[in-house]
Amino acid sequence: MRKEQLKKFKKIFERQKKSILFNDRVLRDDFSVCTDDRFDEIDQASSDMEQSMRMRLCNREILYVKKINDAIKRIEEGSFGECEECGEDIEVRRLEARPTATLCVSCKEEQERREVLTAAGRMHKSLGEAFSRKTT
Numbered sequence: 716m717r718k719e720q721l722k723k724f725k726k727i728f729e730r731q732k733k734s735i736l737f738n739d740r741v742l743r744d745d746f747s748v749c750t751d752d753r754f755d756e757i758d759q760a761s762s763d764m765e766q767s768m769r770m771r772l773c774n775r776e777i778l779y780v781k782k783i784n785d786a787i788k789r790i791e792e793g794s795f796g797e798c799e800e801c802g803e804d805i806e807v808r809r810l811e812a813r814p815t816a817t818l819c820v821s822c823k824e825e826q827e828r829r830e831v832l833t834a835a836g837r838m839h840k841s842l843g844e845a846f847s848r849k850t851t
Contacts, residue, residue, distance in 0.1 A: 716796040720807065725790050727814055728783045735776045735783075782815040789817075798822050 789795040796805050800822035809816055818826060 721790050728787050732783045786815050
């Protein structure tokens with residue numbers, strides 16, 4: 716991959732990371748629960764659902780920041796854009812669509828076919844790989 720392409724992707728990652736970290740501060744400020752919001756059971760349930768959704772979004776953003784950090788590390792090591800499975804180059808179009816991709820299209824399709832055949836493939840991906848392994 717050319718140096719100008721790598722610089723472009725690094726800038727994208729840094730911009731996304733900055734945006735996520737800013738949103739994270741806003742979300743954390745909103746995590747505080749006001750006792751006025753809990754007048755009755757319906758308000759309590761609504762507040763609990765909202766807080767649960769915020770926590771799920773926060774978890775997803777944490778996982779995405781980890782993927783961004785891994786991608787930046789691969790750029791610095793010179794392995795960004797290489798498929799982790801077969802070692803071939805990942806198409807630039809795929810990286811533009813999903814910059815944190817670590818597998819080429821054919822390896823990703825094969826991984827998804829294998830996942831469909833296993834119970835682990837039906838687990839929620841928003842928990843992250845580390846959490847998924849502990850529960851299996």
